[in-house]
Amino acid sequence: MDKQKSRWSTLQTDIRVGMFLAKRELKRASRYTTGLIIFVMLLTFLNLVVVGGILIGLIEGSVEADRKYSSGDILVSPFLNKSYIEHTPEVVATAKTVPGFHAIAVRYTGSARVESNYRSTVKPGTLRDGAGASLLGIDPGTESNFSGIEQFVVEGSFIGPTDTDSVVVGKNLLYKYVPIEAPGFQTLKDVAIGSKIKVTVGGETSKEYYVKGVISSKVDTFDSSVIMVDSEARALVGRRDFNANQVAIQLKEGTDPNVAKAMLLDAGIGDYARIQTHEEAMPKFLKDIQATFAILGNAISSIGLVVAAITIFIVIFVNAITRRRFIGILKGIGISPRAIAVSYIIQSIFYALAGSAIGIAVVFGLLKPFFVANPIDFPFSDGILVATIPGTLLRTGILLIATIVAGYIPARIVIKQNTLSAILGR
């Protein structure tokens, strides 16, 4: 017990003396050198947090856009062996009573083909100017409340509830926006606002519509669709009831979707359709991309971490080598090697903490708000910077540990040298 107490007291003394020495070393060190080391640590921290954060943010931007504009927090969809949601009006009425309910979108979907030059004659063997599309029937009013879909109109204007003769076309259907020419991949050429296009569903039912607007949202549900009012979509797919293909429920910020899902299940909605939270409904490929980008981000960050560790190693090694005599004198007058090592570890911790603290301020005070206001414009998403506080603290901790190890090893190497040789500079 006494031996343990004595060990503890010796450790305390070593830490106290180490701090005493480190504090003064840092205080009287060259400000330029200290600033440079902290700058390197700041860059390392940003490399650790920002590179991975942006890579994840590319996908996260896409996932978040899908949640916000398309699938909502809870997605109700038909069972795999059904083509529509049974008792949709009952589902909608119940959905509006879940805790934290904010908005709802009821959508009718299907496959369609759109053609633009259907009135002209084409040579035998030549394809007509058309494209495969998703059919999306919506109630413009509720859809607007849900996704604010009209904000994505890049040409013309959005359809209103009475626009039964007009559609809005997703940009992926237009050659102007997706100028890809490949066998089997067709887009509509020469389509402008006011042009007429023919929408065919199931190879049988066709109807002509004016193009009222073009939409570009980076949400595939909209960008690859021909969007029309729900009554028109029901007529085209031959539905005489109000059973829809998709009911997306948006909850208020901070509401747990699992609670709302449980309530829907308790109300028996699970008997009519599949109920999934956004995370559950997320396509597997998106989850895979998310995981891959996270691995890539971590791999790049790890390289940054190794570079930081080597930097600190070199800095402390050079510092310890140039202060070899200083270390020798300390040992000569009876200062324990552990106290000397502690002084170098504390210096390393100071560099890492200073770099990380500035890094945290830069990430959360500057970069994150900047990327929210100015997302990176990628073709498939608006990239944001994903940096959570727990994730950032974890990376700070990893950086700190790497720095401590990188600071301790060179200090230990120099401390282990012969005391007299160090004092005499031999």
Added chain:
Amino acid sequence: MIEVKNLYKTFKSGDVEIHAVEDVSFSVPSGQFVSITGKSGSGKSTLLYQLGLLDMPTGGQVFIDGVESVGLDENNRTLMRLNALGYIFQDYAILPTLTAIENVMVPLLMQGMSENDAREKSALALARVGLGDRINNLPSELSGGQQQRVSIARAIGHNPKVLFADEPTANLDSDTSHTVLDTFLELNREGQTIIMVTHEPEYAALTHRIITLGDGKLINDQLNS
């Protein structure tokens, strides 16, 4: 206080062995002021380093206050240096990033003393060597003599049993050297055991006893009248 028995320190240069200290034996009672003299390269400083546990002898024994020190492990040697021994080096060996008072404080803190107590005791030690008004100066702001006095204050601050001085006046002018010697004599009058390496016969003559080395061997050991 100190007993040296058949002490050897041998260096190897290729196949050649050089005996820097060879079969040296003597003892120093408590309170004695001893000077070790000899020509350059005679092994004076090497002997001092073995006595002061800064180096490991090749053979023989060194007893400090009854404790055989050669067999101690590095931790215990460090502890003994901290608690029982004080050093004054020819080139002062004070720490450049610490002020005068902080240089004196470090060993006291290592002994477990609180920062306030260490500061108080260090200020007294510095006042005693005439540096009471320079305690917050960095070494670069002090003259050579003042730096050597900081070194003395650091060496005596923790009340060592033996004070070792390796040519403490070698880099000082005559007046400053006399001041340093006066300080040693005063400390010795108060009972401090001092072992000083010097090549100045004038200063050796002021000590109780002169040990003379030649080619690493003890060739003369005489008490001063």
